[in-house]
Amino acid sequence: MLGRITRQISNQYTVNSNGSIYNCSARGKFKNVGLSLVVGDIVEFDPDDLRINDIKPRINLLSRPTVANIDYALIVTSLKKPDLSYTLLDKLITLVIANNIKPIIILTKIDLLNNKELKEYKPAFKYYESLDILVIPNTKLKKLKKILKGKNVVLTGQTGAGKSSILNKLDKNLNIETKPISDALNRGVHTTRHTEIYEINNIFFVDTPGFSALDLKLTKEELIKTFKEFGKYTCLYQDCTHNNESGCKVKEALAKGLILPSRYINYIRFLKEINESSSKLYK
Template identity: 40%
Template sequence: MKARIVKIVSKDYTLQLEDGSRVVASMMGKVRRQDRPVAGDLVEAEETDGVYAVSKILPRHSRLIRPAVANVDQALIVMSVKDPDFSTALIDRLSVLIRFADVSPVLIVTKCDLGIPPETEAAIREYEAGAIPVLRTAKDTLDPELAGILKGKISVLTGQSGAGKSSLLNTLDPTFRLATQEISKALGRGKHTTRHNELHEVDGGLVADTPGFSSIDFTGITKYELASLIPDFVPYLGSCRFNDCIHQNEPGCGIKKAVEEGKISRTRYNNYLQILQIILDRKEKYI
C-alpha cells in the first residue's frame, strides 16, 4: 500500500494511510541504506498481522533541508503589514530560496486590520500584479480565497516571528490549536522527546511544524540561475543580447528594459541586485 511519512522519532516512522489513519511502522534495512527517509516521503508499505514496514521510498518532487521535509508543494510567506514591518527584501529573498527548492511560493499578507501604510499598500499591489499568488488576511476573518489553501497539499510556513503564522493556521482550522495542545500533553511533561519534523493535519492538508527557510544564505545558487528563480523575470529571460547576462551592467539586457518600461517592478529588480551581490561576494563560487 501507499502511505505518507508524517513523523519520525528514532526508528519509529508514523505513516498516514490513504484513509487518513495513522500507524507506526518500521523501515526495512535495504530502504534505510538506500536513502535517509524524511517526513513528507511517499512510501510503499507492507502489513503483516497489523505490523507495518516500509519497503520503498517513492521519488520526491522536492526536498527541503530546513526543515527536512520531502514533497513540499507550497511555502506560505507570511508577512504582516506592520508589527513586524513589511519587508519586500525579505519576501524576495525567501521567494528565491523557495523556488530553488522546487517549491511554489504564496504570499500571505497578514494584519490588514491594523491599517496599511501607503508605501506598503503600493508594494502589495506590485506583488498582486506579479506572478506569485497573493492573499490578504485580517484578524479572525477568513478570506474565502484563503479557505482550502492547505487542502491536499504539503505546506511549509515561513516569515518573521510575530508575523501571524500560528494565528493563520488557527484561523484556517479552529480545531488545530486543540490538536497541538493534545499532542504536547500526550508527549508528557519532563520527558525529553526530540522534536523531529512532524507534519500536522490542518484543514485537510499537511503542514510542517517547523517554519522553513529561517537562515538566509544562497549557497548553491549561481549568478546565472538567480534570475530564473524570480517569477516576475521569467517572461523576459532569453531577451538579453548576451546569453550569460546577469542583468547587472550588460548592454542590451531584456530584464533592465522591462524594468525601464514598467513591466517589472523596480523594487523587484533592486532586491535582485542585492541578492546577486551576496552571491558575487561569496567565497566559494559555484560557476
C-alpha cells in the same frame, strides 16, 4: 503498506496510511546510503515491525524547511512584529519557485498597522500579484479553500510571523503552541520546533519551524529563472545576468519604473551571495 510521513521527531517517523497512524523508524539502509527521510515522503513500511523499507520518488524536496512533495507554499509574511523584509520575502519566493512549488503570500498582523502604513505597502503587493502570486490577508483564507483542496501546502516564513496561528484558526481543535514574539529583541523565539502535516478539510498543511536566516543553494541560471518578470525582456547578450552588462533591457525596464526596485536590489544581492559561495567552493 504505503503511507505518508506526517511528522518526524529525531529518528521517529509518524506514518499515516489511509487515516491510520503508525510510529515507525527507518531501516539502517537509509543511513548507509546517506538518504534521510523527511516529512511529506511517501514510504513503504511494514506494519508489524514498524520499519520503513522504501521511499517513493519525490516530486520535489525543499531544504529549508525540510519537506517533500509539496504543491503550494504559503509564504507567511508579517507586516509588523516582525517587520516585513522584502529581502526575505523575495528569497522565499525564489526558493519556492526553484523547487517547482507555487507561492502564495499570506499577510499577517495587518491589524497592527494604521491606514497610512498599509497604503505604503499596496504598490508592492500589486506588483507581486502581477507576477501571478496571490496576496491574501490571514483574515481572508476562505478564498484559498478551492485552490488548495487535496493539495500539500507548506507554511513557511519568519519565526513569529503567525504560521501556526493560521492553522489554529482553521481548525479550532488543533491547539498548536504559539507564542508572542519578544518585544525587546523584536525578533521571534522559535515556538514550533518540528515539521508536521495537519489535514484540515482535505487540505494537507505542513507547519514548520520559523527561521531568521536562509541560504540560497542555487546556480545563477536557476536564480534568474525565478525572477519571472525578467523573462519578458530580451537583452543584448543572451546570457545577460542583468548586472553590469551593456544592452541590458531589464535595467532599462527598471529605469522606466516597470520593475519594483526592491525586487531588482534583492536579485543583485542574491546574485552576489551565489557568486561568493561558489568562489568559496573553488578555493
